[in-house]
Amino acid sequence: MTDTATTSRPVLSVENLTTSFKTKDGWNAVIRNISLHVHAGETVAIVGESGSGKSVTALSTMRLLPAGRSRTEGRILLDGKDLLAATEAEMRSVRGGSVGMIFQEPMTSLNPVFTIGNQIAEALVLHRSLSWKEAEAETVRLMERVRIPAAKARLHEYPHKFSGGMRQRVVIAMALACRPKLLIADEPTTALDVTIQAEILHLLRELQREENMGVLFITHDMGVVAEIADRTVVMFRGDMIETGPTGQIFASPEAIYTKSLLASIPRLGTMGAASAPKRFPEVDASTGNAVDGREMSPVAQTASPILKVANLSVRFDLPHGRVHAVEDVSFDLHPGETLSLVGESGCGKSTTGRAIIRLISPTAGTIVIGGQDVTKAGTRELRTMRRMSQIIFQDPFASLNPRITVGSAIAEPILAHGLMGRRDAKTWVAELLEQVGLPAKMADRHPHEFSGGQRQRISIARALALNPKFIIADEAVSALDVTIKAQVSNLLLDLQEKHGLAYLFISHDMAVVERMSHRVAVMFLGEIVEIGPRAAIFDNPQHSYTRRLISAVPVPDPVRRGLRPEPLTEEIKSPVRPFEYVPPKRSYREVSPGHFVQVTTS
Incomplete structure (x- = not known):
């Protein structure tokens, strides 16, 4: 000024x-x-x-x-x-x-x-x-x-x-x-x-x-x-x-x-000694004062993960080259656990999520859900697999049919899989709406009659309709206002604790990721460059790109204005390679138990 x-x-x-x-x-x-x-x-x-x-x-x-x-x-x-x-x-x-x-x-x-x-x-x-x-x-x-x-x-x-x-x-x-x-x-x-x-x-x-x-x-x-x-x-x-x-x-x-x-603002560094995710602050509507949310239940590591991804690659051919959208990605996801995939647009986060449930065909690698390799599944096996895994998209309005009521949208997968008759499905839809904090009578409304936060709750209800074992949340709260973001994030945490759900949480919002995650995987140009427990990634980031992501988060404190390092100004490199390009085999070193960082090569 x-x-x-x-x-x-x-x-x-x-x-x-x-x-x-x-x-x-x-x-x-x-x-x-x-x-x-x-x-x-x-x-x-x-x-x-x-x-x-x-x-x-x-x-x-x-x-x-x-x-x-x-x-x-x-x-x-x-x-x-x-x-x-x-x-x-x-x-x-x-x-x-x-x-x-x-x-x-x-x-x-x-x-x-x-x-x-x-x-x-x-x-x-x-x-x-x-x-x-x-x-x-x-x-x-x-x-x-x-x-x-x-x-x-x-x-x-x-x-x-x-x-x-x-x-x-x-x-x-x-x-x-x-x-x-x-x-x-x-x-x-x-x-x-x-x-x-x-x-x-x-x-x-x-x-x-x-x-x-x-x-x-x-x-x-x-x-x-x-x-x-x-x-x-x-x-x-x-x-x-x-x-x-x-x-x-x-x-x-x-x-x-x-x-x-x-x-309601999610802030980096507010997790304290918590080893598991924490609910966002509860705000008293009459005073505006907040009490920090409670810590959620820790994950009991079982011998068999619900999802196992090994050496996953996804490539797309262009007239003059090939897009290496996902390159040699591997990770496990256990029941009741949230693994967050973070990185910039174009790093391969959403492509990874879509490939896991075969909305995109993988080029190489294996994806095992509930003991079955999805990459080799036929039509019947895919239908069974999709009862176990669901996806919540970033834009709920685009993923809901504007011509049908939200009750019909939620009931559609139930009826398609033949799990219930129409009367029982209607009762189950009412229960689902109540679970996500919406009155059952709203089932008769159309998507345009809801706010953005309410539409995202409807998308969550639809994802829960088949009692899945894990859910891919693809930028599920990124477009929401800060108070609505906190409410929907808390809803996801409560549902996880109630149903033992596993989440693959795809996001570029690092402050939300810190509150929601058990583990974090950082992606850059289609590759995982660092993966480990939430506290290890945020308290001891090893890869230069991870440090760049964390340092770029705006600090909601005017007193600290100007204290952040100057941002990098170069455009992120392109994932398009020549057809003859052979990606190098990456190696990782273990920094601490479960915390791995990609070894950089010249």
């Missing part, structure tokens, strides 16, 4: 903003009397859960809500000019000119049929009156500025050829192309892995300092807020319930909701 920020006129002033949407019952206000201001060089964070009104506030500011179906009242002043009184032609010059905006999902923000260079250059031609040749040269400079390697060579590539982190850099370049006075960033790092997130936040801070921009940063990640925000605005169900300097909000929150939001 600049020294003159408190005396100069704000870049953005929002005064008594109320936005309503038209419904069959009339106008319904979704945000009410929101007031905030952003000065040059200052970052103001708007925080809250999904549905709190954060994004509606941003879209109202940019006048991007549908005309006729929305109504915005109050004042939105950009350098003293009221945007609500501006014409649509004037707003077109504001959007992408005076104000840049970064959206949450870069792939949906980029047009798949135009090249990256064309999309960045378009804003330069429109707002800065450059020729296409001049705009192309400026585009290369912008791409280099956001540290996209080989920018000139990649100018004419399409969005699908860029990784998630690189696509987000492209969106940032587009937002900053016209040197805006204000940048609105709507959940710009929520979908990114922790190391890529650290790089993007570092990049935004650098660019903000260079241009002296004001930044309105919208997020539900309190660790990110502590890392970058000068001031914080807390929203709850459309109302602004607390605002102030970020350090003050974290040190002495006044609103009960703010207290509960901060209490």
Whole structure:
């Protein structure tokens, strides 16, 4: 924040903003009397859960809500000019000119049929009156500025050829192309892995300092807020319930909701001497105060694991090479145990999970579930195996059929396997919904009638329908708000203790992994580079990549801002190899009992 920020006129002033949407019952206000201001060089964070009104506030500011179906009242002043009184032609010059905006999902923000260079250059031609040749040269400079390697060579590539982190850099370049006075960033790092997130936040801070921009940063990640925000605005169900300097909000929150939001944050290093997973803190709804969750039952190591993976490899052929998605991966999973697979996008975590239950065909290796090799199983054997193993996907809305009720979705596998008649299945569905904390009467609703956290509970109920022995949870809580994430994680732990379930927990959220795991396996470029008991991995990480993952986790404490090491900025290496490539045979050394690290080779 600049020294003159408190005396100069704000870049953005929002005064008594109320936005309503038209419904069959009339106008319904979704945000009410929101007031905030952003000065040059200052970052103001708007925080809250999904549905709190954060994004509606941003879209109202940019006048991007549908005309006729929305109504915005109050004042939105950009350098003293009221945007609500501006014409649509004037707003077109504001959007992408005076104000840049970064959206949450870069792939949906980029047009798949135009090249990256064309999309960045378009804003330069429109707002800065450059020729296409001049705009192309400026585009290369912008791409280099956001540290996209080989920018000139990649100018004419399409969005699908860029990784998630690189696509987000492209969106940032587009937002900053016209040197805006204000940048609105709507959940710009929520979908990114922790190391890529650290790089993007570092990049935004650098660019903000260079241009002296004001930044309105919208997020539900309190660790990110502590890392970058000068001031914080807390929203709850459309109302602004607390605002102030970020350090003050974290040190002495006044609103009960703010207290509960901060209490629900998973923090690294809070496990103490626990040898087994611990439930997330229980938050008292009336006071917002939290009591640390109890330690779960330790795992009784049995002679026979429920899952045994040995030398698993998965490769995909491309026209000019081969993707080594999973390479020579081996591990066991015992009843009642949680083994977490962690790593960045593209490291092979999800491919490993899908290969285990034969949603993807393995290239090599063995997968033994309940004593039977899945890789050699026929159709009938696979049906039996899938009664023992289930999967929970990251996006519950995409994995639920929008045309059928959730009760029918949960009952579907029961009826398909012929385990019960329809009447008994309906009773079992009601019991399952109650087990995951939902009223049985909700069975008659459709997926769109539920929140994200409720839909994930429904997905868990469906996974439990066949009484499986183990469940693959593929980023099952990554997209959830912090309080909902804690609730669903606790639910998974309770169900594990009740039913003796084993979990293969796939995630890039290291703070959640620390609370949930008995053991942790770290994956990098398709290989396990380190595996061992949870405490050994977090307290004594041996591989450089494991240390990088842990150090990249945002610390939810503004006092410690700036104490973390500078993030690495190079893009992760590609897993695409020539067809003739033969992967080297890896060796591991045992650091302590059960803790193995890959021996690096030159």
